Amino acid sequence: MTSAVSVEGVSKRFRLYHERNQSLKASLVRGRRARYEELWALRDVTLEVREGTTLGLIGRNGSGKSTLLKAMARILRPDEGKITVAGRLSALLELGAGFHPELSGRENIFLNGSILGLGRRELKRKFDDIVAFAGVEPFLDTPVKDYSSGMYVRLGFSVAINVDPAVLLVDEVLAVGDESFQRKCKEKFADLQAEGRTVVIVSHDLDAVRDLCHDAALLEGGRLARTGAVGEVVDHYLGRVHLDRVDEGGLGARWGTGEGRVERVEVLDATGDVATVVRTGEPVVFRLHFHASEPMARPVFSLGVYSVEGIHVSEPTTRDAGLVPDKVEGRGHVDLRVDRLLLVPGTYDLSASLTDHTGAHPYDVRHRAFRFEVVPGTPFERQGVVSLGGRWEGEALES
Amino acid sequence: MTALATYAHVRDLAVNLTLRELKGKYKRSVLGWSWSLLNPLATALIFTMVFKVFFQAQTPPGQPSGLSNFPLWLLCGLLPWNYLANSLNGATESLVANGNLIKKVYFPRQVLVLANVASWMVPLLIEVGVLAALLLAFGNFVLPWLPMVLVLILLQSGFVVGIGLVLGAANVYFRDVKHLIGILLQAFFYATPIVYPLSLVPERVELLGLDVAVRSLYQLNPMVPMVEAYRDVLYDLRFPPVGDLAYVAAWGAGCLAVGLLVFSRLEPRLAEEL
Structure with missing residues (x-):
C-alpha cells in the first residue's frame, strides 16, 4: 500500500x-x-x-x-x-x-x-x-x-x-x-x-x-x-x-489542618501486589496509608473514585460503614477491599481524605491525587462508567 | 498544474485577506470610509495653516500647468507619502497581529504583508480619484496623466512591499522594530519634499569645516524622485525625467528582490518565534 x-x-x-x-x-x-x-x-x-x-x-x-x-x-x-x-x-x-x-x-x-x-x-x-x-x-x-x-x-x-x-x-x-x-x-x-x-x-x-x-x-x-x-x-x-506513576504530578488539590495526613494510596491487584493497572471483574484492595502526628478523635477515612472526565463514581467512607474508632494515632493503613471491581475500562482518579466525625473538620484531603487504570476483563463493557455485572440471556442469543 | 493551483490559491487568499483588512478598517465607525478622505484633507488643512499662513511659504507654480494652489500642491505629495507610511506601519505589525493564524494554518506568509499593502492601496486610489476631481475643478486637465499615476503607484508598491516584508519578519524577532519604524518614518517624512519644495534644499552646506554636497545626498533618497514624479504628473502636467523613473524603478525592483529573499530566510521559524 x-x-x-x-x-x-x-x-x-x-x-x-x-x-x-x-x-x-x-x-x-x-x-x-x-x-x-x-x-x-x-x-x-x-x-x-x-x-x-x-x-x-x-x-x-x-x-x-x-x-x-x-x-x-x-x-x-x-x-x-x-x-x-x-x-x-x-x-x-x-x-x-x-x-x-x-x-x-x-x-x-x-x-x-x-x-x-x-x-x-x-x-x-x-x-x-x-x-x-x-x-x-x-x-x-x-x-x-x-x-x-x-x-x-x-x-x-x-x-x-x-x-x-x-x-x-x-x-x-x-x-x-x-x-x-x-x-x-x-x-x-x-x-x-x-x-x-x-x-x-x-x-x-x-x-x-x-x-x-x-x-x-x-x-x-x-x-x-x-x-x-x-x-x-x-x-x-x-x-x-x-510504571512511573502519576504521583510526580501531584494532580489534585490538598487541604486540611494536618494533625493526621494521608501519605499515599496503593492499589493492590488480585495477587496482592501493588499495581497501577487492574482488570474489570477482579478483586482489588485500595490501601490508604496515614500518619497521625497527633491523636485524632473519632476519625473518618474515605476514598473517592472519579472517572478521568471528572464523574464522581463512588465515595465509600468508614463512617457510612459504621466503623468509628475512638482514637487513632501514629502510622498505619486502612484497606478498602473490593471483591469484584465493576468499573469499565478507562482511567480513574482516587481521592483520599481524613476528617473528623462531623465531616466539618478536615485533617487532610487529597483530591484526585492518585491514578489507576482499568483494562478490559469480565464482564466486558465499553461504555458508561460502571458495569452492573449483569448477564445477557434469551433463546434468541443461543443459536 | 500545481503551480497554477498555488498561484490561484495565493491570489484568492490575497484578495480575501485584503477584503478582511478593508472591511475591518472602518467597521463600527459612524463616518466609515469618509475617514479615509477626511484624514489627508485635515492634514492638508493643518499644513496649509502652518506653512502657508504662518511661515508664508511660496506656492510653487505648476509648469507648464500654471496652477498655483498650496493645498493641492501639498496633497500631490502627501497622498503617496501616506500610502508609504501607512503600509510600512501596517506591514511591520502584519505578521505579529496574525500570529495565531501563522501558528495554526499553513499558507505562504508573504500574503499577509501583500494584503496589508493592498489594503492601503485601495484608499490611495480613491484619494487620488478625489484629488484628480479637485485638480480638474481648478483647471488642471489631469485625465490623460492618470495612467502614468498608476505606473507610479505600481513602482512605489514594489518598494513598499519589499521593505514591508523585511520589517514584518524582523518585527517577529525584535518587537522594537515597530517603535523604531515610527521614528524613522518621521525623519523620512522631512527628508522628502512634501511640505517644502525641492528647490529649498541647498546645493552645498559648510558643516564642521567640510563642504558637503547636501542636495546630491538628499536626492539619493528614492522617495525624492518618487514624490517629484507624482507632482510632475498631477500638478505640473509634464512627464517626469526618465532618469528619475529609472532610479525609482531600480529601487522598487531591488527592494522587492531583497525583501523576498530576506523573508524566505526568516520564514521557516516564524511559527515558533511568534
Whole structure:
C-alpha cells in the first residue's frame, strides 16, 4: 500500500529562551540574541501513514506529538529529515483560526475557506453544505463576534472539514459543540474514513484513539517508541504510563489542618501486589496509608473514585460503614477491599481524605491525587462508567 | 498544474485577506470610509495653516500647468507619502497581529504583508480619484496623466512591499522594530519634499569645516524622485525625467528582490518565534 504521509528521519529543535524580552536593547547588551537552551522536540522520527488509514499519535504532554502534527501541516519546518504528503492536506488545529470577529458568518466562510486552500468557485459550490452542517443559516449576516462559542466552533469545523482533503490532520478537536453536533462530527468523520481519506489524530483520549484509528504511533521524549496496530500500541503505552506513576504530578488539590495526613494510596491487584493497572471483574484492595502526628478523635477515612472526565463514581467512607474508632494515632493503613471491581475500562482518579466525625473538620484531603487504570476483563463493557455485572440471556442469543 | 493551483490559491487568499483588512478598517465607525478622505484633507488643512499662513511659504507654480494652489500642491505629495507610511506601519505589525493564524494554518506568509499593502492601496486610489476631481475643478486637465499615476503607484508598491516584508519578519524577532519604524518614518517624512519644495534644499552646506554636497545626498533618497514624479504628473502636467523613473524603478525592483529573499530566510521559524 502506498503511503499518504511519509516522515523520514525528522528532527525538530526548539529554542527555550531564558529571558525572552524580544528587544533589541537586550540583545545588544548580551552581544548576541537572548541566551537559549536547545530542546529536541522530535528526534529522528521515521514513520509512514498508509493511504486510506487513520493513525493515532499518542504520548504524554511534551512527547512531541503535536510538534509532529504541526510539522506534517508545514507550520513548523523540521531541522533535519523530510516529510512528504501526497495530496491536499487540511489541518484541524484550531477551529475558526483566522475568523475576523467584525465580519459576518458569510464573509468569514469565504475568508477562512481561502486561508485553508479552497478556491472561490469551490467555496461557492460548497457554501450551502458548510452552512447546513454548521447550522448557522439564520445568523449568516451577523458578525461572528456575536456568535455563541458553540456556533463559532461549529462554523470553523464545518469550513475545515469541507476542504475535501486527501489527508486530514486533527488535534483534539473532535470534542466540540453539543452532543448532537458531536454526533454529526463523528458521522462526518466516519464518512471521510469510508471515502478512503487518510487521517492523523493527536489525542489524549485513548478510548477515542482505539475507536477511530487503525494504527497508532507512540512518542516518548520526541522519539518514536512504538508503532503498529492501535490496540497493541495503546496497551503498551498504558503499561508504560503507570510504571512511573502519576504521583510526580501531584494532580489534585490538598487541604486540611494536618494533625493526621494521608501519605499515599496503593492499589493492590488480585495477587496482592501493588499495581497501577487492574482488570474489570477482579478483586482489588485500595490501601490508604496515614500518619497521625497527633491523636485524632473519632476519625473518618474515605476514598473517592472519579472517572478521568471528572464523574464522581463512588465515595465509600468508614463512617457510612459504621466503623468509628475512638482514637487513632501514629502510622498505619486502612484497606478498602473490593471483591469484584465493576468499573469499565478507562482511567480513574482516587481521592483520599481524613476528617473528623462531623465531616466539618478536615485533617487532610487529597483530591484526585492518585491514578489507576482499568483494562478490559469480565464482564466486558465499553461504555458508561460502571458495569452492573449483569448477564445477557434469551433463546434468541443461543443459536 | 500545481503551480497554477498555488498561484490561484495565493491570489484568492490575497484578495480575501485584503477584503478582511478593508472591511475591518472602518467597521463600527459612524463616518466609515469618509475617514479615509477626511484624514489627508485635515492634514492638508493643518499644513496649509502652518506653512502657508504662518511661515508664508511660496506656492510653487505648476509648469507648464500654471496652477498655483498650496493645498493641492501639498496633497500631490502627501497622498503617496501616506500610502508609504501607512503600509510600512501596517506591514511591520502584519505578521505579529496574525500570529495565531501563522501558528495554526499553513499558507505562504508573504500574503499577509501583500494584503496589508493592498489594503492601503485601495484608499490611495480613491484619494487620488478625489484629488484628480479637485485638480480638474481648478483647471488642471489631469485625465490623460492618470495612467502614468498608476505606473507610479505600481513602482512605489514594489518598494513598499519589499521593505514591508523585511520589517514584518524582523518585527517577529525584535518587537522594537515597530517603535523604531515610527521614528524613522518621521525623519523620512522631512527628508522628502512634501511640505517644502525641492528647490529649498541647498546645493552645498559648510558643516564642521567640510563642504558637503547636501542636495546630491538628499536626492539619493528614492522617495525624492518618487514624490517629484507624482507632482510632475498631477500638478505640473509634464512627464517626469526618465532618469528619475529609472532610479525609482531600480529601487522598487531591488527592494522587492531583497525583501523576498530576506523573508524566505526568516520564514521557516516564524511559527515558533511568534
